[in-house]
Amino acid sequence: MLECHRLSKQYGNVLAVRDMSLTLEGPDFLSVLGPSGCGKSTLLRLVAGLEHPDSGEVRQDGTTLNGNGKFVPPEKRHFGMVFQDFALFPHMTVAENIAxxxxxLKRDRQKRVVELLDLVSLPHLSDQMPHQISGGEQQRVALARSLAPQPQLILMDExxxxxxxxxRVQLRQEIHGILKHEGVPTILVTHDQSEAITFxxxxxxxxxxTLVQSGTPMEVYQQPSSLWAATFVGEANQLPVYxxxxxxxxxxxxVTLPPEVGEPAATLLVRPENLRLQAANSGGVRGVVRQVEFRGASQSxxxxxxxxxxxxxxxxxQTACAPEEAVSxxxxxxxxxxxxxxxxxSPKGLME
Amino acid sequence: MPHRTSRWSWLTAGLGLVFSVPVVSLLVLAFSAQHGVWSHLASTVLPSYLTNTLLLVLGVGVGTFVIGVGAGWLVAMQEFPGRRVLEWALLLPMAFPGYVLAIVYVEVFEYAGPVQALLRELFGWSSPRDYWFPDIASVGGAVFLLSLALYPYVYLLARNAFTQQASVLLDASRMLGHPSRKAFWEVALPQARPAIIVGISLALMETLADFGTVQLLAVPTFTTGIYHTWFGTNNAPGAAQLALALLGGVTLLFVLERWSRRQQRFHTRSTATKFPLRHPCPGIRGWLTLLAGALPLLLGFVLPALFLLGWALHSWERLPLDRFVDDASHSLLLAAVTAGLAVVLGVALGYGMRLCRQRLVRVLIRIVSLGYAIPGPVVALGLLIPLAQLDQRINPWLEQQFGMGAAYLLSGTLFILIAAYLTRFLALAFGTTESGLAHITPSMDETSRTLGKSTSQTLYSVHVPLLRGSLLTALLLVFVDVMKELPATLMLRPFNFNTLATRAYGYASDEMLEPAALWCLAIVVVGLTPVVLLNRQLRQAHTRQETPSHRLMPVPDLPEAAPAPEASHA
Known part of the structure; x- marks a missing residue:
């Protein structure tokens, strides 16, 4: 179990991470989602030990890694890390990178390299140099390299x-499968909501x-704790009310308000899938179609x-509609x- | 597009041909010799030239590597008190040519010098038989002095390589369970290898070309051998043959350098600058780091400069100052003109090399780069003979056209001197440009070309701005080297024309130490100006890229290889 307790880190006068706490249990996958520059990479580097926090603690299974004057250097933490640009050593072959x-012993190391190359299904590339292989292959090599020392935790930075x-979509599924198969808990840092939700x-x-909200992806999507969270994760219509x-x-x-709303509401938030389009004059609110964006599996x-x-x-x-059409x-x-x-x-809003 | 490329091919090929004249004329000279010269050389002086030169190369190679890479690593990767000062101060020994160091250290370490006098005083010794003292006039002494004088090449290149490296690779190494020490040997050093090899090969070529230091320390090498064979025994073909043997060694070095560079061809994407690079060295460790980093500076600059200053002040009233002013202005003029020309030509060659795939062009350019290793006396020999012949042809024509002739229009004027400097130092400008260009990904060229710019416009609007740092480095290197150049100047200067270097050498050879001190000091001071200038410019390039939290996100020193760091990390 990994616990971060009230971590803070400041660069100059920029507070990159403020009072961040999080807990990761068992073989779970945790994703840290936020816009670029929100401090999520710094948070990951604090967990990795690549940065010293100004205050706060990082503990793993009860052992303190950071905090109380203690600092375990990154090379002693046994965490694997996959970097944004993969950071493969350009002067080593794929096999050397993984090793x-x-x-x-050399024999055991070679055996492990073969295992890992099989795991990421790249056994044919073992003698290639990083610049000779494709981006997706580099990504898988980077993953294999981080798994090689049998880490207790994998950290992935974008x-x-x-x-x-x-x-991206294909590799995401593949890597998800590999990591689940290996049973390594993982922290993924990303600014891509669909990545965070699916992974x-x-x-x-x-x-x-700072922390805005934590929970399962479904909780965060269905009950965003703030308007900011609602618009950052998924699409949302915001309508002023009086x-x-x-x-x-x-x-x-x-609109009839649910009883738990005790104070005056200022904004209604409606996900696009919670609105239904029907033929004009079928009741409901009237409107005119302005634009139709076909998305394959749906249309917006x-x-x-x-x-x-x-x-x-x-x-x-299959819903038929065209611009300038009147609808309800x-x-x-x-x-x-x-x-x-x-x-x-709560999300059970009702219409009068 | 092909015709554009071929215009650059013509230009580069032309330059290549012009600057291969000295080598070609040497070849002609060497093979026109009567038989038996070789065997005579081989049986007499050759073995000692060979061993001394080899020992020198080996020693200076190790010396500059240890000092340059060590200092570069400390400054780039550690945070300790005085680091910022050391960062630029470590370049200062560049201003000290080997022969000036030799002048100082011979004096300091000789029997009557201050060091031995102090030791005798301390231990009560009275004669040379009472104690052993290392002789500075030896191969070891020459290695020591040349390493001190030449390590800045390695330092500058290694430091830049270390600051520009993807720090994420070092992070990756640590995340894989290795301490940062291992990351140095297995990740940082291999990454910096091309830069370090370039630095060391520059230093070694200087070593092979060195004349003043070994001459003053009485260590016979190929260069002094060539000089004596030509001037002493008037045996030009013999000198040319020695020169060719030396060139053979140089070529070996070159092939090695090229080969290892090819092994390392990759473009590192630099997302390096997002997070701090340097490790803090707190307390006593920081001060020890400072001491280690400052040692080459003390020995290679501070102490010798203090000695020179002392001697110059001591003799101030007896110095011929008007003579000094003349010599200084000669030196400055030559250095400025040569440096400007060299940078322009170097960029042209580097860019031509990037564009041209023709084998012949590449070979010609390699010959130009070889110029750096051609020792001064050899360049002199290789230029004087063809230019003197050319003069003989031109002179009658001039008399016919203008009614007056100039017997030594090319071979007896500053023209031949600048030609000799360019032959030798163009390679510096070219090499620096080339390694800078190697950092610019080809997609930049392609982007610019697809946006409708010609090759020349692309060079002007994309490469030159990106290369600003490299070009400054090139300018500095050539300028300082011309200021310091001794043997070619000594042999090719017009009658009664002196530069700071020739006069200082002249005084030192006559054991007139005190006047020599002022001239030496002037060489050092003038050599300092570009060092300071370079540092200031580097710093400005620094601040322009800096974000508010700049201190923690160091940008690479030379902007050449740094694609703008991701600005997102507020």
């Missing part, structure tokens, strides 16, 4: 961001060096409401946020 971190989209069991959302005669009015109609439709506001709606691809919109679910952007309601 670099393995200790023991490992897929240097690859093209299709390769991990646990997710930590970070912004400006009170009139004890009721909440929005451009999507009058932009509708201008009568109030002038524009909302995005996700519909199955039905609301299936929403969340309420207060004036400071904080979450007020």
């Amino acid at each position: 670099y971190g393995i200790r023991g 490992p897929f961001s240097n690859l093209d989209h299709q390769l 991990s069991d646990q997710m930590v959302l970070m912004n400006r060096g 009170w009139d005669q004890g009721k909440l009015h929005s451009s999507l109609g009058i 439709i932009e509708v201008q409401l009568e109030s002038g506001e524009v909302v995005r709606i996700t519909m199955p691809p 919109i039905h609301l299936d679910g929403f969340l309420c946020y207060g004036a400071a952007g904080q979450l007020l309601s």
Whole structure:
């Protein structure tokens, strides 16, 4: 079990990481998601021991790695790391790169290298130099190299961001499979929400060096703790609301608030899949289709409401609609946020 | 596109041909000799030239490697008190030519010198039989002095390589369970190897070409041998043959360098600068690091400079100052003109090399780069003979056209001197440019070309700005080297024309130490200016790239190889 307790790290006068705490249990995968510059890489390097924290602790299975004046150097932590640009040693062959971190007899090391090359299905590349192989292959070699010393934890710093989209998705699944197979707990740092959502069991959302929200990817998506989190993870329509005669009015109609919302809500948040498009005059709120973006498995439709506001709606691809068509919109679910952007309601919003 | 490339081929080939004249004329001279010269040389002086030269090369190679790489590593990778000062101060010994160090250290270490006098005083010895003292006039002494004078080449290149390396690779090594010590040997050093080899090969070529130091220390080597064979016994073909043998050794060095460079061809992507690179050395360890880093500076610059200063002040009133002013202005003029020309030609050659694939062009360029290793006396020999012949042809024509002739228009003027300097030092400008260019990925060229720029426009608007650091380095190296150049100047200068170097050498040979001190000091001071200038420019390049939290995110010293670091990490 890895625990970080109130880690802080400052560069000059920039506070890169502020009071960050997180816990990773068992063979779980944890992803740290945040916009670039939010301090997530620094956090990872603090865990790795490549940076000294200004304050806070890192513990693993009860052993303190950082904190209380103690500092275990990175080479003694037995963590593997996969870097953004893979950091393969350019002057070593693939096999030499993988062997670099393995200790023991030459014969055993060679055996382990062969095992790992098989694991990442690249046995034919063992004598190639890093610059002779493709980006995806480099990525797999980097993974094999980090797994070679049998680390207790794998740290990945934006490992897929240097690859093209299709390769990224494919490799993500492949590497996910390999790591699960090896049973190594993993921390993945990324700015790509779909990567974080698909890759991990646990997710930590970070912004400006601080923790925004943690939970399973589903929790974070369905119950974003703030408007910022809601818009950073997934798409979201934000609609202003006002009170009139004890009721909440929005451009999507009058909304009954769930009882737990005790204070005045300022914003309604609606995911595009929680809006439904129907033929005009079928009830609901009226609007006009402005744009249709076909996405293969779905389509994203932009509708201008009568109030002038524009909302995005996700519909199955077979839904027929064209720009300038008049439509009706039905609301299936929403969340309420207060004036400071904080979450007020649970996701079971109801329409009056 | 092909016709553009061929324009560059013509240019580079032309330059290559011009600067291969000395070598070709040497070849002609050497093989025109009557038989038996070789066997005579082989039976008399050759063995001692050979052993001394080999020992010298070996010793200086090891010496500059240890000092240059060690100091470069400390400054690039450790944080200790005084590091920032040391970073530039370690370049200062560049201002000291080997023969000036020799002048100083011979005086300091001789029997009547201050060191031995102090030892006798301390231990009560009274005569040379009472104790053993290492003789500075020996191969060991020459290795010591040349290493001190030449390590900055290795230092500068190694330091830049270390600061520019992808620090992420060192992180990767540590994450794989190896302490940072191992990362030095297995990751950082192999990465820096091309730069270090370039540095050492520059230093070794200087060593092979060195004349003043070994002459003053009375160590017979090939260079002094060539000089004596030519001037002493008036045997030009014999001198040419010795020169060719020396060139053979140099070529070996070159092939080795090229070969190892080819082994290392890769472009490192530099995401290096995001996180701090240097390890803090707290407390006493920091001070010890400072001491180790400052040692070459003390021995190679501070102490000799203090001695020179003392001697010059001591003799101040008796010095012929107007003579000094003349000599100084001669030196400055020659150095400035040569350095400017060398950088322009060096860029042209480097860029031509990048564009041209033709084998012949590449071979010609290699011959130009060989110029650096051609010792001064040999260049003199190789230029004087063809230029004198050319003069003989031109002179009648001039008389016919203008009614007046100039018997030594080319061979007796500064023209031949600058030609000789360029032959020798163009390689410096070219080598520096080339290694800078190697850091610019070819996709930059392609981007610019696809945006509609010609090769020349691309050179001007993409490479030259990116190479700013390299070009400054080139300018500095050539300038300082011309200031320090002794043997070719000695032999090719117009009658009664003196530079600081020739006069200092003249005084020292006549054992007139005190006046020599002022001239030496001037060479050192003038040699200092570009060192200081270079450092300031490097620093400015530094600040321009700096982010608010710059101290923790060091940018590489020479901007040449640094694609702008990812700015996202606020």
